[in-house]
Amino acid sequence: MALFGTDGIRGLANRDLTAELALDVAVAAAHILVETNPDKSHRPKAVVGQDSRASGEFLEAAVVAGLTSAGVDVYRVGVLPTPAIAHLVAESGADLGVMISASHNPAPDNGIKLFSRGGGKLDDAIEKAIEARIGEPWERPTGDAVGRAIVDESARERYLTHLLSSVKTPLKGLKIVVDCANGAASTVSPEAYRRAGAEVISIFDAPNGWNINDGCGSTHLEQLRNAVLREGADFGVAHDGDADRVLAIDADGAEIDGDVIMTILARGFKASGSLKANTIVATVMSNLGFFHAMKDAGITVETTAVGDRYVLEKMIEKEFSLGGEQSGHLIMRDFATTGDGTLTALALAQEVVKSGKTLQELASAMVRFPQVLVNVKDVAKDKLDQSQAIKAAVAAAEAKLGEHGRILLRASGTEPLVRVMVEAQSDNLASEIANDLAKVVQAELG
Numbered sequence: 255m256a257l258f259g260t261d262g263i264r265g266l267a268n269r270d271l272t273a274e275l276a277l278d279v280a281v282a283a284a285h286i287l288v289e290t291n292p293d294k295s296h297r298p299k300a301v302v303g304q305d306s307r308a309s310g311e312f313l314e315a316a317v318v319a320g321l322t323s324a325g326v327d328v329y330r331v332g333v334l335p336t337p338a339i340a341h342l343v344a345e346s347g348a349d350l351g352v353m354i355s356a357s358h359n360p361a362p363d364n365g366i367k368l369f370s371r372g373g374g375k376l377d378d379a380i381e382k383a384i385e386a387r388i389g390e391p392w393e394r395p396t397g398d399a400v401g402r403a404i405v406d407e408s409a410r411e412r413y414l415t416h417l418l419s420s421v422k423t424p425l426k427g428l429k430i431v432v433d434c435a436n437g438a439a440s441t442v443s444p445e446a447y448r449r450a451g452a453e454v455i456s457i458f459d460a461p462n463g464w465n466i467n468d469g470c471g472s473t474h475l476e477q478l479r480n481a482v483l484r485e486g487a488d489f490g491v492a493h494d495g496d497a498d499r500v501l502a503i504d505a506d507g508a509e510i511d512g513d514v515i516m517t518i519l520a521r522g523f524k525a526s527g528s529l530k531a532n533t534i535v536a537t538v539m540s541n542l543g544f545f546h547a548m549k550d551a552g553i554t555v556e557t558t559a560v561g562d563r564y565v566l567e568k569m570i571e572k573e574f575s576l577g578g579e580q581s582g583h584l585i586m587r588d589f590a591t592t593g594d595g596t597l598t599a600l601a602l603a604q605e606v607v608k609s610g611k612t613l614q615e616l617a618s619a620m621v622r623f624p625q626v627l628v629n630v631k632d633v634a635k636d637k638l639d640q641s642q643a644i645k646a647a648v649a650a651a652e653a654k655l656g657e658h659g660r661i662l663l664r665a666s667g668t669e670p671l672v673r674v675m676v677e678a679q680s681d682n683l684a685s686e687i688a689n690d691l692a693k694v695v696q697a698e699l700g
Contacts, residue, residue, distance in 0.1 A: 257388075258381040260561045260667070264356050264365035267309030271364050273316040279366060280320025280352070282387040286380060287326065287350050297401065301346065301369075303331045303339045303409075304354040305438040305496045308463030309364045313354045317366070322401035323394065326350070331409035333461075335438040335497035336367060337594035338413040344373035344591060345412065355438070358473050358494035361464050373591040374570075375563055410441060417446045417596055420589050423604040424451035430603065431490035431503075433478040434459040435471025439497035443596045450600060455485050467494065472501045472582055472595075479507045488606065489613045491599040499582040500595035502602065504613040512582040513544040515602055517620040519584070521551050522605040523576055528588065529553065535568045535577030537561070542660045542677045547620040560664070562593055623659070623677040626684040628692040630672045633699035635665035638672055647694040651676075651687045659684070661691070672699065 257263055263279065265271040287298050300321050304310035314330070321328050326349075331342060336353045343351035351369030359365075368376045368384075376384075430452045434440040436459070444456040457477065458470035470477055472492045482490040482503045489510070490503040502510035516534060523529035533554040536544065540557075548555045556574065558564040562585065565577040569587055578584030583593040590597055606613055638644065648661055655661070659678040666673060674692050678684035 257385045260563060261357070262365050262367035264359065264363060266362055267307070267313065267364035271313065271366070273312050276313045276316035276366060277320040278388045279384065280317045281324050281392070282384045282390070283350060283352075283368060284321050284324035284326045285387055285392065286383050288324070291349060298326045298349045299329065299346070300326050300350040300352060301329050301331060301339055301342045301348045301406075301409075302352045302354075303334045303342075305336075305356075306333050306436060306440065306461035306463060306466050307356070307361055307364055307495075309362075310354045313364055313366070317352050317354065318403050321350075321352075322403055324392075324401070325395045325399055326401040328401060328403045329406040329409070330403060331406045333438055333441050334410060334413060335442060335594070335596065337498050337590055337592050337597065338409070338438075338442070340369050340373040340592045341413055341416050341590065342406075342409055343369050343371070345416070353496065355496040357496050357498065358467055358471065361466050361468065369592075375566070375592065414442055414446055414449070416589075417442070417600060418449055420586075420597060421450045421600055421604065423607050425603050425607060426451040428452040428603055428607065429455070429485065429487045431455045431457060431478060431481045431485055431487045432459075432599075433457050433470055433472075433481075433490065433492040435467050435493050435495050435497075436461040436465040437467065437471065437493065437495035437497060439493035439596065443493060443497060443599070446596050446600065447603070450603070452603065455481065455487065457481055471495065472499055475501060475503060475509060479503045483507050491595075491602075493595045497595045498593045499584075500599045501582040502599070502613065504617060506614055508614065508617070510613065510617055512578055512580045512584060513541045513622075514617050514620050515582065515584060515598065516540075516576070516578050517544060517547045518605050518616045519598075519601055520548065520553050520576060521619060522608070524551065524553055528575065530573060530575040533572075533574050535565050535574050537565060537579050538662055538664075539675070540580055541620075541625060542623040543621045551619070566592070623679065624681040624684045625675065625677045626681070626688040628674045628688045630674060630692050630695045630699075632670055633672055633695060635670055635672050635699070637699055638663060638665050638695075641698045643698050644691075644694055647691055651691060654687070659687075661687070663691070663695070
């Protein structure tokens with residue numbers, strides 16, 4: 255079984271993801287790092303950070319031990335968002351970045367994300383090479399050849415400076431509620447919005463090691479909605495545990511998801527001339543209403559498989575400037591090498607100020623189609639594309655929907671199931687078609 259998933263290594267801390275595994279991964283990464291280092295005149299350098307999970311403390315210690323024992327100098331930056339690590343790697347010219355986080359997962363989980371030189375995520379080939387080298391015999395350095403561990407006390411301020419460099423329109427007059435998910439956002443996001451000029455009310459900003467994502471953050475928007483309505487705020491934003499994504503709540507309490515945020519930013523960037531090739535990158539799971547909104551705005555959409563790494567690959571390949579997912583993971587390549595929830599929220603707030611409109615008014619550019627997702631479990635997902643009966647059922651359903659709906663059948667990457675997604679003009683029609691197709695999939699592949 256592969257160690258690396260679509261976003262690094264992840265599992266139950268101290269059970270699946272142990273200190274021993276973290277140390278071994280760090281040593282193997284160091285070996286690959288040394289061998290591929292184009293500049294042999296300096297000792298390899300790594301930036302290591304973590305989110306607020308208690309398990310991050312022993313995992314960070316193990317990673318630092320592994321890297322330094324293999325001759326890498328490590329700059330420890332403490333609790334910071336994942337995009338901060340990516341930025342600091344690029345800014346400092348480091349050879350490697352390590353972020354210890356399980357993103358939006360509950361506190362008992364944790365993970366290891368690796369960044370290459372320049373702040374990009376490692377490609378599949380390098381991840382496989384690291385995996386293959388775990389546990390191999392090696393010649394250990396001694397004396398002054400071992401690495402050093404340095405606490406980088408200026409990292410947070412440098413990251414804040416980077417975030418604020420994206421702000422061309424001050425946020426004066428805006429009242430924003432920010433849900434920090436008791437995670438890494440607590441260290442920087444409220445301060446970034448305040449320095450940008452907004453009045454900020456911060457909630458779930460007191461991490462204790464165990465309360466990250468616990469009934470709060472981008473996967474639990476109820477408390478943010480309540481706070482926005484109670485405070486009479488212009489809108490609220492919610493981050494996940496490592497602050498690489500953001501969702502919003504408008505002044506009326508309505509949810510603003512990643513598709514709506516992408517719609518607003520794409521239209522704003524096009525108006526300012528900063529949307530390269532008038533194109534945005536999105537995944538196949540974006541709502542049909544998003545595609546219609548982009549067509550109405552004269553903006554081309556390039557689609558990819560689900561996963562921010564695929565969005566980023568397409569953006570790099572064709573030099574596009576904006577892309578993202580419905581989950582609120584947006585990438586603004588003029589400012590970052592990965593998704594950054596705080597950066598995205600700053601851009602969204604600036605669009606509100608520049609336009610002179612409310613977030614509700616900006617969001618009205620996209621009309622969401624009702625979407626129904628049915629998981630068909632315990633089926634032979636690898637035979638999905640071979641069934642003529644399934645293809646015929648999908649074709650008949652697509653003919654019924656016409657231009658006013660969409661169907662997507664997708665095999666899960668991690669479980670023996672097929673996801674049936676249907677969008678239509680009504681919930682009833684979407685549910686009817688999704689359930690009918692699910693029965694066909696079950697009959698054919700079960």
